[in-house]
Amino acid sequence: MSLTVVGSIAFDSVRTPFGERERMLGGSAVHFALAASFFTEVRVVGPVGDDFGDDEIAVLSERGVITDDIEHVEGGQTFFWQGHYEHDMNIAHTDDTQLNVFADFEPKLSAESREAEMLFLGNIQPDLQRDVRAKSAASYAGLDSMNLWIETTKNSLVAAIGEIDCLLLNDAELRMLTGEPNLARAARSAMELGPSVIVAKRGEYGAALFTEEGFFAIPGLPLEDVRDPTGAGDSFAGGFLGYLDEARSAGRTDDVTLRIAMAYGSVMASFNVEDFGTERVRRLTEGEIADRVLDFKRLTHFDEPSN
Ligand code: AMP
Numbered sequence: 001m002s003l004t005v006v007g008s009i010a011f012d013s014v015r016t017p018f019g020e021r022e023r024m025l026g027g028s029a030v031h032f033a034l035a036a037s038f039f040t041e042v043r044v045v046g047p048v049g050d051d052f053g054d055d056e057i058a059v060l061s062e063r064g065v066i067t068d069d070i071e072h073v074e075g076g077q078t079f080f081w082q083g084h085y086e087h088d089m090n091i092a093h094t095d096d097t098q099l100n101v102f103a104d105f106e107p108k109l110s111a112e113s114r115e116a117e118m119l120f121l122g123n124i125q126p127d128l129q130r131d132v133r134a135k136s137a138a139s140y141a142g143l144d145s146m147n148l149w150i151e152t153t154k155n156s157l158v159a160a161i162g163e164i165d166c167l168l169l170n171d172a173e174l175r176m177l178t179g180e181p182n183l184a185r186a187a188r189s190a191m192e193l194g195p196s197v198i199v200a201k202r203g204e205y206g207a208a209l210f211t212e213e214g215f216f217a218i219p220g221l222p223l224e225d226v227r228d229p230t231g232a233g234d235s236f237a238g239g240f241l242g243y244l245d246e247a248r249s250a251g252r253t254d255d256v257t258l259r260i261a262m263a264y265g266s267v268m269a270s271f272n273v274e275d276f277g278t279e280r281v282r283r284l285t286e287g288e289i290a291d292r293v294l295d296f297k298r299l300t301h302f303d304e305p306s307n
Contacts, residue, residue, distance in 0.1 A: 001249035003036055003241065004113045005029045006045040006132045007122020007144075007234070008079045008102065009052070009070065012277065015084040018227045024277035025056050027079060028122030028144065031231030034281045035238025035268040036120075037063040038289060040245040043113045045069040045132065047101040049076035059278060069113050076101040089229045089273075090203030097148075107132045118142075118245040121164065122234060125149065126156040133163045140248065142166040142241050143195075144233060150176050162194040168237050171200040171208070183208065184215070197258065199240065199265075201233050209262050213255050218262045221270045221295060228276040232269040235281065239268030267292045 010027030014020065033042045043066040048056075052072070060067050082096035107128060119138035121129035123146050133141060141164040149157050150173060157177070161167055167190055171183055180186035187198040187210035198210040204226070206219040243264040247257045267289055274280045
């Protein structure tokens with residue numbers, strides 16, 4: 001089992017009602033890779049600039065993430081995102097996006113990255129996502145995107161979605177992409193573009209799974225300490241696809257497996273939001289993950305009265 005991710009590798013400056021951080025390590029590929037590293041072997045593909053140093057690489061390699069395909073662009077600056085959250089932390093307000101080294105990025109995949117069984121196309125320009133999909137031999141591919149690309153490059157995004165198996169989007173973005181206000185209809189209409197699995201992420205309210213066979217939903221954990229939701233979507237995707245890669249290599253691909261993957265996605269997202277940037281996931285243990293899976297099981301279980 002192995003998983004390749006392409007996506008932003010970033011410095012993020014973030015303000016939430018609970019504090020502020022300047023230029024912390026972030027990006028869709030980074031949050032995804034750290035979460036997925038608890039389940040499978042992960043390789044990151046993407047460019048960084050001169051401002052990206054050994055300390056940043058160490059955050060990934062300490063979790064066993066393979067960084068050989070992170071390309072250092074001489075004289076360049078790493079992708080930069082600045083945003084803030086008001087009291088409704090489900091909505092990220094973007095204050096600045098500097099593509100920097102991503103502006104001229106031409107993805108190069110090593111033989112190992114090409115041959116990984118699973119591919120995740122994290123949130124970046126959809127033509128780059130298509131380029132990587134074309135170069136990869138993965139038997140299963142997931143994709144995430146955002147409102148920016150739906151608004152500015154919708155045709156490329158629709159083409160990219162036609163080439164993958166699993167689409168993970170925020171519920172509002174799924175509605176925006178398909179023009180369907182009803183979530184179930186929006187998911188059906190997204191499936192007609194190609195993917196057989198649609199995951200609608202709903203921030204603190206959890207996530208919904210649509211497949212050809214049916215529907216499943218998982219709530220968010222009612223956490224009392226949420227400090228920074230940046231990267232929650234990518235951590236969800238990392239837990240979801242990381243678990244799926246592990247399960248697929250054991251021959252499990254059915255809806256029961258997808259439901260368990262939903263639980264792992266939710267668990268990883270719930271840890272991510274407890275602290276700024278990558279801080280919480282960096283100190284996370286497998287024992288904590290196992291305990292929180294049980295919390296989710298308890299939260300979603302009920303019995304009929306016995307009499
Ligand atoms: P999310 O999981 O949706 O909260 O994604 C958060 C990450 O997305 C942050 O770490 C940002 O660096 C990254 N990001 C924000 N805007 C963009 C963009 N336009 N392209 C790629 N990555 C982005």
